[in-house]
Amino acid sequence: QLAAAVLLHDCVAVEKNSPLRAGASRLAAEKAWQILDGLRWRTLEISAVAHAILTHSFSANMAPETLEAKILQDADRLDAIGMVGAARCFYIARRMGSGLYDPLDPLAEDRPLDDKAFAIDHFETKLFRLADGFQTAAGRRLALERQTRLRSVLAMLLDEI
Known part of the structure; x- marks a missing residue:
């Protein structure tokens, strides 16, 4: 799940000066959900990946709740x-x-x-x-x-x- 989140966390590109910037992680989480659903991943696993992607972004200002989400957020900020x-x-x-x-x-x-x-x-x-x-x-x-x-x-x- 962490590997999928790492690979897909920036799957939607939003410029830094775009009005959509604060929602970039939400857009990426939605796109990742579609991709993984298309690959027939289980809903629970997709949900974990989407949570990590959603909470990784500084702009989203959301707290990660799982270890995988915390690792992704730290890696992105590094x-x-x-x-x-x-x-x-x-x-x-x-x-x-x-x-x-x-x-x-x-x-x-x-x-x-x-x-x-x-x-x-x-x-x-x-x-x-x-x-x-x-x-x-x-x-x-x-x-x-x-x-x-x-x-x-x-x-x-x-x-x-």
């Missing part, structure tokens, strides 16, 4: 922090037309944080907050390691700018 998280942040910011940083106030000391306008603002508005919400001990340990890397990336970038 992708958002560390070196991969920094790369994803910069890549998505560019795709959305955001700047890398505010050249007059990169740390937002005299302006509100705006991660829609500046990529590094997203570190404070979301990425650094993720490590607090991990569900498993292994996830928390890995999150703290990756958060340290992410803080180093930001520090190196600020040093250069």
Whole structure:
């Protein structure tokens, strides 16, 4: 069930700036249900996979209730922090037309944080907050390691700018 949830958790692509973003995990859970039902999985197993997919998303703001759902949520959030998280942040910011940083106030000391306008603002508005919400001990340990890397990336970038 966990393998199916991992494979299908992003089976519906919704852009970060889409008004449907908050419902992306619900759409993916519904699509996964259709796929697994078509493969003649039992309803109880499909339900477990759908729950893991539904609750994995940060945007959905739903608590996972099963170990599989907790593992999927942790794994998904680990992708958002560390070196991969920094790369994803910069890549998505560019795709959305955001700047890398505010050249007059990169740390937002005299302006509100705006991660829609500046990529590094997203570190404070979301990425650094993720490590607090991990569900498993292994996830928390890995999150703290990756958060340290992410803080180093930001520090190196600020040093250069």
